[in-house]
Amino acid sequence: LAAEAQAQFTAATDSAALEVARVAYLGAKAGKLRLAQKGLGKVDSGDKPAAGKRFNEVKTLLEAEFESAQERLTSGKSAVGEAFDVTLPGRRRRIGHLHPITQTIRSMKEIMGRLGFTAVEGPEIEDEWHNFEALNIPLVHPARDPLDNFYLESAQKLVAEATSPLLLRSQTSTVQIRVMEATPPPVRIISLGRVYRPDTADATHYPMFHQIEGLLVDRGVTMADLKSVLRLFCQSYFGGDDEVHIRFRPSFFPFTEPSVEVDMNWQGGWMEMGGAGMVDPNVLRAVGYDPEEVTGFAFGLGVERVCMRQHGITDIRALYQNDVRFLEQF
Numbered sequence: 001l002a003a004e005a006q007a008q009f010t011a012a013t014d015s016a017a018l019e020v021a022r023v024a025y026l027g028a029k030a031g032k033l034r035l036a037q038k039g040l041g042k043v044d045s046g047d048k049p050a051a052g053k054r055f056n057e058v059k060t061l062l063e064a065e066f067e068s069a070q071e072r073l074t075s076g077k078s079a080v081g082e083a084f085d086v087t088l089p090g091r092r093r094r095i096g097h098l099h100p101i102t103q104t105i106r107s108m109k110e111i112m113g114r115l116g117f118t119a120v121e122g123p124e125i126e127d128e129w130h131n132f133e134a135l136n137i138p139l140v141h142p143a144r145d146p147l148d149n150f151y152l153e154s155a156q157k158l159v160a161e162a163t164s165p166l167l168l169r170s171q172t173s174t175v176q177i178r179v180m181e182a183t184p185p186p187v188r189i190i191s192l193g194r195v196y197r198p199d200t201a202d203a204t205h206y207p208m209f210h211q212i213e214g215l216l217v218d219r220g221v222t223m224a225d226l227k228s229v230l231r232l233f234c235q236s237y238f239g240g241d242d243e244v245h246i247r248f249r250p251s252f253f254p255f256t257e258p259s260v261e262v263d264m265n266w267q268g269g270w271m272e273m274g275g276a277g278m279v280d281p282n283v284l285r286a287v288g289y290d291p292e293e294v295t296g297f298a299f300g301l302g303v304e305r306v307c308m309r310q311h312g313i314t315d316i317r318a319l320y321q322n323d324v325r326f327l328e329q330f
């Protein structure tokens with residue numbers, strides 16, 4: 001009986017077949033087990049304990065067999081359903097793309113490349129010579145205030161040979177110095193990268209942002225060259241069919257003389273691009289150039305500002321919150 005019932009339970013391929021087998025063997029009224037139990041009454045009294053024991057063994061065995069058969073059927077069924085429902089609609093795969101700032105940087109590099117400027121990189125951790133001193137920013141200058149810069153005490157301890165305090169660079173003008181120290185004139189470079197200032201984040205400020213720095217040093221370079229390079233750059237980036245105009249407003253930077261703020265015409269008004277000017281003779285001397293031989297211009301523009309204007313983004317913080325719903329629009 002035990003072997004027979006076991007075979008039936010294992011053979012059942014769906015719950016209906018299993019139910020038939022259950023009724024046949026374990027059924028409370030006429031199941032074969034129940035009939036066997038009734039038969040126990042007719043057994044000789046001497047054999048009764050052994051028969052009763054055997055009956056209980058078979059009963060336990062059959063109940064366990066039934067349960068495992070039931071489990072096999074229900075779990076098997078759901079696994080098959082999940083894996084093979086070919087009627088479900090497909091899920092569209094999400095394809096990533098470049099961050100809007102990266103896109104802006106790439107197209108800036110591409111445009112300036114066409115104008116003959118090579119892109120170079122400099123370190124984000126700088127010493128005071130490259131961030132200030134060589135750029136004609138003396139120790140007493142307010143731009144060196146510890147409250148306006150991220151000085152790095154821990155990096156200081158790690159870099160054994162560091163003789164000057166280290167800080168996160170506050171401007172990409174540092175790269176001008178590094179390039180001129182390493183190469184004799186003429187130079188014609190741009191540098192794009194992150195800069196850091198301890199500003200409280202709001203719609204137009206963020207403690208980290210990007211600048212594009214341009215530097216051209218050669219014989220006889222003038223403000224007119226500066227203006228036409230900036231105009232060509234803005235024309236290529238924003239212009240399309242509209243004619244782009246560049247406006248200079250007098251300004252001051254320790255490392256340029258004269259210095260200007262750069263605006264470009266934009267939707268009927270003027271849009272601030274950044275600062276520029278003729279490289280100060282003190283800077284040329286600091287890197288071993290002869291200001292009587294060569295002159296140069298430099299400019300530094302805000303990458304976020306350009307990117308935000310281009311896309312109509314009104315809050316710089318949105319660029320760095322990594323919200324895909326925002327980023328996937330660009």
Ligand code: PHE
Pocket residue numbers: 170171172173213253256274275276277298299300301
């Ligand atoms: N470095 C200046 C800034 O951070 C911008 C600038 C660069 C001005 C080059 C003049 C020349 O504001």
